[in-house]
Amino acid sequence: MEVGAEDFADILAATRDFIRTELVPREQEFADADAIDEATRAALADMGLFGYAIPQQWGGLGLDLRQDVELAMEFGYTSLAVRSQFGTNNGIAGQVLVDFGTDEQKLQWLGRIASGEVIASFALTEDGAGSNPAGLATRAVRDGDDWVIDGTKRFITNAPSAGLFVVFARTRxxxxxxxxxxxxxxxxxxPGVSVGPKDVKMGQEGAWTAEVAFRGVRVPDSAVVGGDVDAGYRAAMTSLARGRVHIAAVAVGSAQRVLDESVAYAAATTQGGRPIGEFQLVQAMLAEMQTGVMAGRALVRDAADKWVTEEDRRIAPSVAKLYCTEMAGTVADLGVQVHGGTGYMRGVAVERIYRDIRLLRLYEGTSEIQKLIIGGGLVRAAARAAGPR
Incomplete structure (x- = not known):
């Protein structure tokens, strides 16, 4: 069942209000603690945010990607550690089950994922296999009616709090x-699953990642998603492509926050008795930031629409992620510049965002990988249109 425009407007308004009034004032607290407290996590669960993109029949709100990106732009406005709490449940991990799981697998896991009872982690990345899953070294070997998994994954989001790992492994x-x-x-x-210590990262304090080792981990044949041992690569690519549109939207939200902080700072801060916002070169920076944010917002909405209609589920997601994450990096840099020396100080929002959003250009496919997907896709489409030579 689809969520209608009026109901979604209520969901979006409630989410925006919660973020602006409850979360934005506590961002430094989250950063200092390197954690999101349990009360906040419970509030997010009560709002349905752990399962907003899970279909209603499996316990979620059932939002489509058009609606997802509107929420994601709100999530990007505050500490990205908040979104990380429920991002894998709705995104790269949860969508593998939604799109490829059997009914039995969905029944077993999706309700608990949607409620926040279970955190699902997407265990794909390895030392030699990040943006390109074809290089996977983790192995799964058939042993009677079971599979035995051996390998190590790294940079796994939410691993320290995960109840379920969605693990990609090579069977042959x-x-x-x-x-x-x-x-x-x-x-x-x-037995055999071990999670390493939390990674110490440049930014996104409170968004936990860690290495996960699988040593002789035995699972039944029913643990194979979709019951298909060749579905893994397609599941990874589909889930990542959808996630790229979501991450692009998060980047737009973060860029909007930097813009708002910079405009407010420029209007209130004086130099030589005049607000710095009256200086034309400051106005030029603000104009560049505004242009990037507006272009990114339009691009995200277009890519989400193309996903929902199935017009384009490959090139458009990569275009959106490439442009919006690079744009957000530029906007954050300009935001620090508008703030001057103040923008380089810890405890100032634009400084934290500058560090936090750097990761957006790396995970779920680096900017370089997006360029390969876009360029290669265009060339292949032209070759198909031209026909055999």
């Missing part, structure tokens, strides 16, 4: 029949 070398990559549902408390 790629061949004419398929990629040989399967995806497995592995409970975090399964």
């Amino acid at each position: 070398p790629a061949d004419a029949a398929g990629t040989g990559i399967a995806v497995f549902l592995v409970p975090a408390d399964a």
